[in-house]
Amino acid sequence: MSDASLGSALRGAVDLSSLRNHPAQPAPGGAAPSGSAPDVVMEANDASFGQVMELSRQIPVVVDLFSARFEQSAQLSPVIEKVVRELAGRVLLAKVDVDQSPQIVQAFQVQSMPSVVALIGGRPVPMFNSVVDEEQARGVFAQLLELAAQQGVTGSLDGAAEAGEEPQLPPLHQEAFDAIERGDNAAAIVAYEKALAENPRDEQAAAGLAQVKLLERISGVDLQQARQAAAANPKGLDEQFLVADLDIAGGHVDDAFDRLLDLFLDTGRDAAVKDRLIELFGLIGQTDPRVIAARTRLTNLLF
Numbered sequence: 001m002s003d004a005s006l007g008s009a010l011r012g013a014v015d016l017s018s019l020r021n022h023p024a025q026p027a028p029g030g031a032a033p034s035g036s037a038p039d040v041v042m043e044a045n046d047a048s049f050g051q052v053m054e055l056s057r058q059i060p061v062v063v064d065l066f067s068a069r070f071e072q073s074a075q076l077s078p079v080i081e082k083v084v085r086e087l088a089g090r091v092l093l094a095k096v097d098v099d100q101s102p103q104i105v106q107a108f109q110v111q112s113m114p115s116v117v118a119l120i121g122g123r124p125v126p127m128f129n130s131v132v133d134e135e136q137a138r139g140v141f142a143q144l145l146e147l148a149a150q151q152g153v154t155g156s157l158d159g160a161a162e163a164g165e166e167p168q169l170p171p172l173h174q175e176a177f178d179a180i181e182r183g184d185n186a187a188a189i190v191a192y193e194k195a196l197a198e199n200p201r202d203e204q205a206a207a208g209l210a211q212v213k214l215l216e217r218i219s220g221v222d223l224q225q226a227r228q229a230a231a232a233n234p235k236g237l238d239e240q241f242l243v244a245d246l247d248i249a250g251g252h253v254d255d256a257f258d259r260l261l262d263l264f265l266d267t268g269r270d271a272a273v274k275d276r277l278i279e280l281f282g283l284i285g286q287t288d289p290r291v292i293a294a295r296t297r298l299t300n301l302l303f
Contacts, residue, residue: 040084040157044094046103052094054169056119057204058155060148061092062127062141063108063117067099070113075131080116083137089157090145109251120148121204123285147287170195176208185219188212203282210283218245235266241276253284257294265301274298 044052044063052061064080066073077095084093098105098113108117108124116128125147127140148154169177176191192209195202223246230239240263247256257277264273277298281291 040087040089040091041081041093041095044096044104045101049094049096049101049104052092053119053122055092056153057121058153059090059092059157060144060153061094061119062144063104063119064093064095065098065104065108065110065113065115065117066095067097067113069099072131073114076114076116076128079132079134079137080128083134083141086138087141087145091141092157106251118144120144120151120153120287123207123287125287126289151287172198173205173208176205176212180212185212185216189216203286206282207285210279213279214245214248214283217242218249221246235263237263237267237270237272244276244280248280248283253288253290254294256280257290261294261297261301264298269301274302 042052052063055061062080062084064077066077068074081093081095084091096104098110098115108115112129114128114131118125118127125144127144128137132140172191172195176188176195179185179187179191189209189212192205192212195205196209199205221242226239226242226246230236230243233239240259244256244259247253247259257280260273260277260280264270264277267273277294281295284291286292
């Protein structure tokens, strides 16, 4: 596998922000008239999903990954849409036809239908993988809004920018993004580090920094050779770290965490392994179920 395809896989598995400059898909029925709020339901696909990712930094976005080929999708989608409309702009619904959006399917690792995932600050939060009634759905949406509030994502579509207008990134985040787009990872790292120096609690900058550093580490790496080297040296930090990076890039997050947790135990709880795990936790997102499970296991190993 080439480093180019690894970079593509990483962006799909971890962060779709590389799509943010693609043209937005209009909401059903066309764009909202000038001066009116955009619809709370929009259609999205591989080309337009960047707008969805950026909106999720201001307002919780629920992504309904549906397919006309599955009856359960047809049953769940109207329930989700009804509850979203009841919330009157506090949540945006993005409807994605999985049969027309293979990149999004890969990014969310969709394995069964129906599949509904929320995005808060660009990070996925699982919601539904089976049909629920309206009362059950309202309960889950209430939890989603509570989680979004904890993360500071409390925007509303009331008075929001007109449909098609993208939110602006903070200056240093934009600087980092522009650097990534032109392939200058070193400049992106500098920009994210400046953002963290200004605000050490900037989780988006921390996640971006971790992502770019990972891209740098796997650049030009031969996947087969890396795995052979790791197999030959089971306790080698460099070898195991590299394969864990490759697993993250390929979307095999659980495999990466399991590898490093086993390494942490096998090396007598080496602090460098713990630090790399914490860095990757920030990259994937602290609310991701895989991170929660791995962090629990790490805590048990520490104490």
